[in-house]
């Protein structure tokens with residue numbers, strides 16, 4: 001896909017949980033090669049939005065198109081194929097805590113690579129993914145033995161192992177010290193360059209946002225309230241926007 | 247007003263479990279099952295409960311024998327002790343005790359394990375990585391308990407009968423060979439087969455309930471705890487209900 005073409009198109013997405021109307025006619029486009037940041041208050045529906053994009057949650061109405069395919073039309077097999085091209089970094093990391101780091105990283109391969117392919121290439125892929133995040137020495141450790149920042153990086157390595165074209169990051173730097181946060185942000189930039197990936201990043205971390213964003217969408221009251229570059233939103237005088245940058 | 251709207255939490259729960267069970271059969275009949283995980287689970291179910299099953303069954307066999315002696319003695323029927331004890335153990339006591347142990351240990355374990363996987367989004371992570379979490383986690387576990395509870399129950403039968411042998415010999419004397427001769431003489435096909443069949447259902451119920459509770463766990467650590475506890479309660483209750491049904495069915499079929 002050429003840089004600049006839309007990779008993800010969300011049209012008039014609605015999602016309610018009972019009386020709680022979280023997303024109201026939310027629309028957006030994400031273009032190939034860009035790092036789009038979604039900014040919004042806690043509980044505004046950012047996680048719900050990206051979970052809808054990967055169909056972990058079904059929207060109530062609206063259209064979502066990912067890499068040219070409408071996700072509601074896909075059979076399970078096609079959906080799995082699409083999901084192999086979309087990496088998802090969970091807010092909670094979601095590492096499998098009964099498996100070693102190696103097994104965690106191999107897990108996504110089991111569905112998408114044949115047995116022979118895995119025997120040939122899995123080891124090398126795991127090592128490369130761990131090197132990308134600078135944690136080769138943890139390969140035989142259990143997630144419980146790792147620090148929070150290390151877990152985040154392992155989760156990132158697992159997300160990247162299938163070389164996704166699109167990556168959805170749910171608060172990649174939240175809860176980390178500023179230095180580790182910066183390292184993760186740098187990692188995300190490297191990934192964007194190395195694999196020419198398109199990303200949606202949910203974040204509250206202004207340092208991270210400043211560093212990685214090409215464009216920002218503000219999710220306010222369930223809507224795509226305003227979008228623009230970091231600089232332009234920084235200068236925006238709308239009080240609802242301004243409070244995020246103070 | 248919608249008169250069909252189910253208000254009772256009990257009925258609602260029963261409905262949800264039935265839906266979960268039918269999903270189990272749907273997923274279990276698809277190709278490409280996770281055999282490796284299934285074998286692994288079988289091993290774990292056995293490994294976690296074998297000692298407990300062995301000790302409990304041994305004690306029950308011993309105690310039942312010791313306590314039954316005075317009654318039989320009153321009727322001058324002491325020689326019937328091995329026969330009577332073996333029928334009670336094999337038909338009823340050992341399968342139910344083993345099932346209750348498994349409900350306590352395996353049912354709660356599955357509730358807690360899948361529950362924490364649910365709340366820490368590990369189940370969602372499986373889903374996005376293209377592995378069907380229901381097949382990977384639930385189907386394998388339910389088949390494992392369905393297979394292993396009968397195996398454990400058979401072990402329990404053997405160990406409890408051995409306990410019975412020791413119990414008989416505390417006060418009286420019955421030789422090893424004579425004891426087993428009397429036991430197998432007393433046990434008919436109609437005793438062993440229904441008791442074996444019902445343990446498959448016990449195992450299935452324990453697996454389904456444990457997985458259902460864990461898989462649908464509510465958010466938060468409190469939810470995980472609740473999944474584990476209610477898994478034990480519901481599974482134990484189901485074991486008794488199934489036992490009641492089993493006795494009615496064998497009665498109707500004349501297998502008594």
Ligand SMILES: Nc1ncnc2c1ncn2[C@@H]1O[C@H](COP(=O)(O)OP(=O)(O)OP(=O)(O)O)[C@@H](O)[C@H]1O
Pocket residue numbers: 017020022040041042043044045046047048049091
């Ligand atoms: N599975 C669910 N069931 C019911 N309500 C939910 C569910 N998931 C999310 N919600 C609700 O949807 C709203 C948005 O949640 P979401 O997790 O998307 O927030 P968020 O913007 O990611 O917040 P944060 O920055 O704290 O992660 C919240 O009010 C939450 O209570």
Ligand SMILES: [Mg+2]
Pocket residue numbers: 046047048091170
């Ligand atoms: Mg969130």
